[in-house]
Amino acid sequence: MAELTAKRQVSVPMMADLAARGETPEILFWVGCAGAFDDRYKRVTRAFVRILEHVGVNYAVLGMEESCTGDPAKRAGNEFLFQMQAMQNITTLNGYGIKKVVTACPHCFNTIKNEYPALGGEYEVIHHSTFLQQLINEGKVKAEGGESFKGRRITFHDSCYLGRANNIYEAPRAVLEVLDADLLEMKRCKTNGLCCGAGGAQMWKEPEPGKKDINVERAEEALATLDGDADVLLNLQGVESTAPVLPAGSNRGGSVIAVACPFCMTMMADGVKNKERESDVQVFDLAELIASAEGLNA
Amino acid sequence: MHFSIQNILFLLVAVAGFGLFAWQVRKIRANILVGRDRDMSGHVNERLWKTLLVAFGQQKMFKRLTPAILHLIVYIGFIVINIEVIEILIDGIFGTHRVLSFLGPLYSLLTGTNEVLGALVVLAVAALWWRRNVKGVRRFTGPEMRAWPRLDANVILYIEVVLMMALFTMNAADLKLHGASLPGAFPVSQFLTGLLPDSPTALHVLERVGWWAHIVGILLFLNYLPSSKHFHIIMAFPNVYFSRLVPQGQFSNVDSITHEVKAMMDPSYQVPAPATEPDGSAAAPTPFGAKDVNDLAWTNLLNAYSCTECGRCTSVCPANITGKLLSPRKIIMDTRDRVEEKYNAPLIFNPNLYGKEAKHDPQEQLDRENHTLLRGYVTPEELWACTTCNACVEACPVNINPLESIVEMRRFLVLEESAAPNSLNVMFSNIENNGAPWAFSPSDRFNWADDLFVAEK
Ligand code: HEM
Ligand code: SF4
Ligand code: SF4
Numbered sequence: 001m002a003e004l005t006a007k008r009q010v011s012v013p014m015m016a017d018l019a020a021r022g023e024t025p026e027i028l029f030w031v032g033c034a035g036a037f038d039d040r041y042k043r044v045t046r047a048f049v050r051i052l053e054h055v056g057v058n059y060a061v062l063g064m065e066e067s068c069t070g071d072p073a074k075r076a077g078n079e080f081l082f083q084m085q086a087m088q089n090i091t092t093l094n095g096y097g098i099k100k101v102v103t104a105c106p107h108c109f110n111t112i113k114n115e116y117p118a119l120g121g122e123y124e125v126i127h128h129s130t131f132l133q134q135l136i137n138e139g140k141v142k143a144e145g146g147e148s149f150k151g152r153r154i155t156f157h158d159s160c161y162l163g164r165a166n167n168i169y170e171a172p173r174a175v176l177e178v179l180d181a182d183l184l185e186m187k188r189c190k191t192n193g194l195c196c197g198a199g200g201a202q203m204w205k206e207p208e209p210g211k212k213d214i215n216v217e218r219a220e221e222a223l224a225t226l227d228g229d230a231d232v233l234l235n236l237q238g239v240e241s242t243a244p245v246l247p248a249g250s251n252r253g254g255s256v257i258a259v260a261c262p263f264c265m266t267m268m269a270d271g272v273k274n275k276e277r278e279s280d281v282q283v284f285d286l287a288e289l290i291a292s293a294e295g296l297n298a
Numbered sequence: 299m300h301f302s303i304q305n306i307l308f309l310l311v312a313v314a315g316f317g318l319f320a321w322q323v324r325k326i327r328a329n330i331l332v333g334r335d336r337d338m339s340g341h342v343n344e345r346l347w348k349t350l351l352v353a354f355g356q357q358k359m360f361k362r363l364t365p366a367i368l369h370l371i372v373y374i375g376f377i378v379i380n381i382e383v384i385e386i387l388i389d390g391i392f393g394t395h396r397v398l399s400f401l402g403p404l405y406s407l408l409t410g411t412n413e414v415l416g417a418l419v420v421l422a423v424a425a426l427w428w429r430r431n432v433k434g435v436r437r438f439t440g441p442e443m444r445a446w447p448r449l450d451a452n453v454i455l456y457i458e459v460v461l462m463m464a465l466f467t468m469n470a471a472d473l474k475l476h477g478a479s480l481p482g483a484f485p486v487s488q489f490l491t492g493l494l495p496d497s498p499t500a501l502h503v504l505e506r507v508g509w510w511a512h513i514v515g516i517l518l519f520l521n522y523l524p525s526s527k528h529f530h531i532i533m534a535f536p537n538v539y540f541s542r543l544v545p546q547g548q549f550s551n552v553d554s555i556t557h558e559v560k561a562m563m564d565p566s567y568q569v570p571a572p573a574t575e576p577d578g579s580a581a582a583p584t585p586f587g588a589k590d591v592n593d594l595a596w597t598n599l600l601n602a603y604s605c606t607e608c609g610r611c612t613s614v615c616p617a618n619i620t621g622k623l624l625s626p627r628k629i630i631m632d633t634r635d636r637v638e639e640k641y642n643a644p645l646i647f648n649p650n651l652y653g654k655e656a657k658h659d660p661q662e663q664l665d666r667e668n669h670t671l672l673r674g675y676v677t678p679e680e681l682w683a684c685t686t687c688n689a690c691v692e693a694c695p696v697n698i699n700p701l702e703s704i705v706e707m708r709r710f711l712v713l714e715e716s717a718a719p720n721s722l723n724v725m726f727s728n729i730e731n732n733g734a735p736w737a738f739s740p741s742d743r744f745n746w747a748d749d750l751f752v753a754e755k
Binding site: 218 | 361544545546547548549551552555556558559560562563586587614616617619620621622623624679682683684685686687688689691692705707708709710711712713718719721722724725726729730733734735736738740741742743744745746747749750751752753754755
């Protein structure tokens, strides 16, 4: 296929290089461990960087100087390890005189924003959903010139650490709004949103014995919302859905579960797979949707 | 004024009733204060505003409309009818009869409103009883709702009806006795007079019985509260007032660990001198996290005394919904049982006598050695099932925070006992060694940026 648009290779600016030149970036993009290592979420990191490059934000990343914020350790009760990680990161960030941090991970966001200040790390911390909303409001991102989502069904799964933990419910919805898609709300949304099952360090362990996995419960709700399947929705609440799996494409195809968190991404994608619906329902992060709609992928 | 033996009797009953209640409240206050210190002072305006909205205004109840309306009726009924109780008290002590009647039309408004509310309360309580016992609303069930909590929930509803019946008996008899000359308006009792006998002596006795039943009922009820989830009608207010103002995602930082970590990173860091007892000797070191109720903050214990056992928290808990053992309501109820088992018990419900039988499996009772909040009541399996999603915190109408207690107990398991599930220990060592919770090499951290292109537009 012929190249329709020109493409440019991105050399992601490293904080250490900027500092060597005596520069400070406007924002520090905190990538997070999932954004750096998880194959699926690396695509989100790349999509977000494409957006940053496209709008010409003055940004930098820490690269190998970044380390786990300590969130999983803290939620699991390992306060000692958390504070070791926090102090190390605060030393790095303060050393570079960072003022503003943007991250695509609600867990990193919550930890740096709420728990670092008491340990000496005070920054303006912004989650990428809020950041994208600002870019849209400023007219820098129009979601034009790329993939069209017009008329496609999208449902947004609230991340606990964005929503209840920090009261951010509107920003991700405002971002999805520009896609001109058919936005559907799950019954359990916003303050009543159901966890994907990964928080509190559950991501790294097997669930306790029970009758169902949390991510399956949530995926069933998301799928039934996209399908408009009222019967399944009525029967949720921990009961395994016995409704026949809808044939692929029956819900007009190309429906999307939108997420704004690396762990929600993993959990929802696994849930969709468990219900054998990968062929017609995909899980995307907000940044991926915007980068596609804006035609930035190359 | 007809001062008589009745007034003296009443004075004695009232003093005994309130005195007993004060005695119980002091015990419970002491129970709450065994918790660790936590500074909740300041932000008075913000706290008062929140109390006004969440407690007085019942804000979070209105997430579920039907129970909210039913409860609102009982709640308003209680507050307004209590104005009449003031009158009853004055009448009782000074031998007056309907002392507030000098208010004239206002008095009619008050008594009329009371009668209407009283009738509505009876209807609302009937509906609440039906939801609990016939319809079987799911959140009212669960393993922690056995025996005492189940009985208690119904006892409250019965007492509520008895109190209203006493009010109506008193008013109807009074009305029949005095007819139109009785000050006040009685829109409900006027229909009940026909049910009463015609003899004035009998009416007089009935009026007195109604009066005594109402006031003695209230005093008995007051002393029943500390043993009941109904204590929430008092405790909801301080509990909301002292609830957290910081974002729900913010977990506390353990200060003693901060000092240790700072000292490790900077050898010149001065660790503050350890706390001393009032007599100057070194205080016993406090463990990290919570093993028993006295390791929790006092606010967590205040929570335990404010719980309405409504189960909203458990009904939205992702772990509980999907069949895990964890139930945030159980954590809160266990905390109250344990603090009363270990310290002071209230008058009626004494966990040492029948609390454990009420709520715990026999094998748990046998485990005397480890009979602390952690393990004796709350098992690690429950604690590890929590996703820290804050759904329980968000749902609680009285701003209880079960998550704080869960995290404190996790801290004890991890920091004092190294008893985390193995997979979490692997995650910890990955963070220590690789700076990431997975076993990836730190040198690969920037690989995501390889071969990254953006479309030029
Ligand atoms: C001060 C006067 C109050 C009275 C007389 C009162 C009365 C009652 C009664 C009778 C019940 C039992 C209902 C049942 O069995 O389902 C109840 C339950 C309950 N109350 Fe209150 N209450 C008061 C204050 C409050 C406050 C300030 C709150 C918090 C906003 C509150 C929240 C609840 C909740 C959550 C339940 C559990 C029942 C349900 O979920 O429907 N109450 N209350
Ligand atoms: S924070 Fe824990 S206990 Fe509370 S609802 Fe979520 S999983 Fe359940
Ligand atoms: S903790 Fe709150 S939500 Fe849970 S049962 Fe008690 S009062 Fe209800």
